[in-house]
Amino acid sequence: MANLFFLGFPMDIASWNVNSVRSRQQHILDWLGTNPVDVLCLQETKVVDEDFPRQPFEEAGYHCHISGQKSYNGVAIFSREPLQDVKIGFAALVExxxxxxxxEQKRVISGVYDGVRIVNLYVPNGSALDSEKYLYKLRWLNLLQTYLEQLRRSDTPEFLVCGDFNIAPEDRDIHDPVGRENHIMATAMEREALTEVLAIANLQDAFRKFTEETGHYSWWDYRTRGFSRNRGWRIDHHYLTPQLYDQAQKCWIDREPRGWEKPSDHAPVVVTINN
Known part of the structure; x- marks a missing residue:
């Protein structure tokens, strides 16, 4: 298949769980002022669509594509040019x-930008191993396999899947993996489910293409002074299909916003893709 994906220049795509777009509105604008990415995928926007603060972001040069709900969840994609073929929810592809x-929970949105399908996800946290929410998370990941399998068969077979996965894929993605098998976001069943999701479309971790060592995290718990002690987890990811993975030039975690006043507990993760 001919390479139809880029116009000869790098594309920067960022993912950031902002933990309320209204609470973090100025943080997002400040960050975009310094990092004018082509596409920004947000999770946990926590606002219904009619109350989404579109205007400041539109004035900053972005088109807002949103799927939200009151107080919980919510996903959005900001893009320099309008997305094409926006799909919201699993039902856009799955029976x-x-x-x-x-x-019912707003956790999935995707669209095509310069020929690349960008899928933005907010994977359920799971709460605790003995919780119904943990079983919900496993069911959700199982359905994600079906969704991505359908996407792989579509007209845009090369795609990027990013977001807050609420899973640390390996022990090196956790500051202290001792006892992780009994800790939400690192259990064997969650990791196996993620592995199966990635295998459906041969997706690969963009960050690990460039950085092998431990000590790099995207989330730090508010409650344990996690950021100041760098006791974090890498749970926010960019996964790429083979051609896009080959075209990836860089993937990095921007820790700076996590140190701002009243920050999100997550940091932005950015991937640069070129042809």
Whole structure:
């Protein structure tokens, strides 16, 4: 298949769980002022669509594509040019009979930018191993496999999947992995589910293409002074299909916003893709 994906210049795509777009509005604008990425994928926007603060971001030069709900969840994609073929929820590709209750929470949005399908996800946290929310998370990841399999068969077979996955794929992604098998976001079942999701489309971790060592995290718990002690987890990811993975030039975590006043507990993760 001919390379139709780029116009001869790098594309910067960022993912950031902002933990309320209204609370972090100025942080996002300040960050975009310094890092004018082509596409910014947000998670945990926590606002219904009609109350989303579009105007400041539109004035900054971005088109806002959103799917939100009150107080919880919510995803959005900001893009320099309008996205094409925006799809919201699993039901955009998966038979409604299979989605069941898994589309009630706003966690999935995708669109095509310069020929690249960008999928933005907010994977459920799971709460605790003995929680119904943990079982919900595993069901959600199972349906994500079906969704990505359908996407792989579509007209844009090369795509990027990013977002807050709420899973540390390996022990090197956790500041202290001792006891992780009993800790949400690092259990064997969650990791196996993620592995199966990635295998569906041969997706690969962009960050690990460039950085092998431990000590690099994207989330630090508010409650334990995690950031000041760098006791974090790498749970925010960019996964790329083979051609895009080959074209990836850089992937990095910007820790700076996590040190700002009243920050999100997550940091932006940015991938640069070129042809």
């Amino acid at each position: 409604p009979a299979l989605t069941g209750d898994l589309d």
